Amino acid sequence: MRGKKIAVFGLGRSGLAIGRAALAEGAYPRVFDQKPLESLPKRDAYDEAIAAGIDITLGWDGVLPEDIDLLVANPAVPKDHPTLKLAAVSGIEVISEAEFAYRISKAPIVAITGTNGKSTTTVMTYLCLRACGEDAVLCGNIFGSGYPEMPMTEAAMNSTPDQILVAEISSFQLEWVVGFRPAAAGITNIWPDHLDRYSGFDEYAATKQRIFACQTAEDFAVVKANDPVVRIPGPAKSTLRRGTRPRSRLSIGSSEVEASYPTVFTIGATGEHAQIDDLNLTILDQKIRLEDLPFSEPHNYLNASMAALLAYGVLRFKAARDPDSNAAAVIREAEDTAQARRNSKRSVYSARTSEPSPLALPPQIVEGLKSFHGLAHRMELVGERNRIRVVNNSMCTNPDAVIKSAMSLRDPAHLLIGGVNKGLDFGPLRHYLANHRHRAYLFGTDAADLNKMLGETYPVFRTLDEAFHAATEAAVGGEVIMLAPGCASTDQYKDFRDRGDVFRNLAKEWLSR
Known part of the structure; x- marks a missing residue:
């Protein structure tokens, strides 16, 4: 990086962090943003950049200086933006923030992406690693979780080899990755989303899949078994239990190189390394009673399985690199305990076998899962009045997330849905609502269009405030009022956090009456 002239396209939270990090690396950053000063959504980012001595051009016309060595695209900039395409064909390297x-x-990086559940899984992974005594840092595309968090670039700039960066990664951040190689990576699921940015679902899914693209035999990947969309990295599933990882010949340009693939852990009903039944969640050799976990939603059992195995994978990554590390000690203790337990079960008359040592999940990881108590704006219980619960789920920004959220409720719900549709099909939600005891209240810019897709059977409101008050008039004891927008928030709010904060305030005012 030192001495390079770096253009950063887009200011905001990420652009500011990239500019600061580039300065710290001895580079010469210039931040370009097409918005004039008065149109910036967050003026504080501009003020902080100026105070840091970063060169900024606002109201930019899109023409790059000729002496630029590297262009870093803010995730908010579409990948097909003319400036990015022109830079790429002109020989300027274009990369993403990730x-x-x-x-x-x-520090090694744990990276989590997916359509739904990635923030929860990221925080769970962070808690698992902290419980193991690791200096884990929560970062990336995670905002307003209620836990200490920061932009990924800021975390990377201040990182040390002893740390582990636990990063939520969006599809936008994966669009311009070149050598991005997380030590452990997982995809929670892939459902239609952001189709206003991509040519279709296939392109969106392929972009998510890039999280595994540069992983090697030293790394770890976690996926749901038999997922119809997510592809397992490599030509075949590989596990530690089998010992060897598949290799093949891979063509890159005109050269042919040997490619290796990560160790893969699978989870879910048919998963090899984590399974869920009516009573227990079993991860490797640890059987956890569901009643001992602080959550009861089926999707969170999957999130917990992925988080535990991601934490386990990165611990093994660190242990392999440094046998004297804390990670190595944690893994060694778990394996020794598991082996002793296994030996104690053998009959003194049985012959010794040459079976490989079992994969042993450190019990600290289980304690980390038990310390998880939810995220702000994600199934957040705001309060209860007259046996009517109010739930803030502002982080729910696609129709599949609305369905999953409603399914997790045991009671009939009044669902507040609306905002800016991202080009998504609400047909499955229409079918779900028609077959369940829930009512929808539609609000925001695309409320009328949503009503058409949902069968024109639900009331339409201009604002969230109006929709909430209508729901409070209709709700009775034993029901739930839940903000589950299924849409982007940019019509009336800064972001989903702002929308959730407004809803929480509305709810608290009503609850206090």
């Missing part, structure tokens, strides 16, 4: 952060990070 790629930039990876290049400057001194």
